[in-house]
Amino acid sequence: MKPNADEVPPRGRPRWLRPTYYFSRVRDLSPQWLQSQGLAGLLVDLDSTLKPYRQATVAPETAAWIRSLQAAGIRLCIVSNGGGKRVAVTAEELGVPFLARAWKPFPWRCRQGVRLLDVDPSAVAMVGDQLFADIWAGYWAGIRTILIVPLAPEQEPFATRWKRGLERWFLRRLGVIPGAGAEQSPHAPSPEARHD
Numbered sequence: 165m166k167p168n169a170d171e172v173p174p175r176g177r178p179r180w181l182r183p184t185y186y187f188s189r190v191r192d193l194s195p196q197w198l199q200s201q202g203l204a205g206l207l208v209d210l211d212s213t214l215k216p217y218r219q220a221t222v223a224p225e226t227a228a229w230i231r232s233l234q235a236a237g238i239r240l241c242i243v244s245n246g247g248g249k250r251v252a253v254t255a256e257e258l259g260v261p262f263l264a265r266a267w268k269p270f271p272w273r274c275r276q277g278v279r280l281l282d283v284d285p286s287a288v289a290m291v292g293d294q295l296f297a298d299i300w301a302g303y304w305a306g307i308r309t310i311l312i313v314p315l316a317p318e319q320e321p322f323a324t325r326w327k328r329g330l331e332r333w334f335l336r337r338l339g340v341i342p343g344a345g346a347e348q349s350p351h352a353p354s355p356e357a358r359h360d
């Protein structure tokens with residue numbers, strides 16, 4: 165029941181940067197797998213998670229994944245650090261509620277999102293591509309976290325790309341991706357997916 169992913173083992177510090185799960189892409193999070201983990205709601209990041217940063221629309225496969233979750237009764241809310249108007253266009257297209265200008269890693273919008281979903285916090289996870297935004301915010305908000313390999317990281321703004329190097333350092337330290345001197349991690353999401 166864990167297609168293309170594994171639960172990141174509870175080791176490695178800092179805990180506030182350690183994702184509960186690590187997946188290649190959002191659409192691998194099937195309704196069956198989410199339900200098997202006791203997850204009934206997801207807060208989902210937008211840029212580099214649902215769509216590449218410079219792309220205005222979500223790929224048809226990703227839109228289909230959203231519909232499959234909605235059909236299964238999984239509650240969704242987009243929580244993005246992006247500006248309201250831009251986030252609203254995508255969210256409305258997908259028929260998903262959204263919270264923009266989230267200021268992740270601060271936890272306020274995640275907490276607001278959990279209330280909006282009306283699901284017990286223990287059954288909600290924050291899904292996103294950035295350790296220092298999505299994973300930290302989810303941890304701070306007291307919910308589980310799912311790290312996704314970023315879509316088209318080359319399109320990201322300079323500040324984000326700069327942080328990717330630091331993220332890789334932490335991901336190796338946390339045992340999420342294999343690193344120099346470390347054993348091959350059994351927890352890499354798939355051979356073709358790389359966090360770079």
Ligand SMILES: [Mg+2]
Pocket residue numbers: 209210211212213292293294
């Ligand atoms: Mg993102």
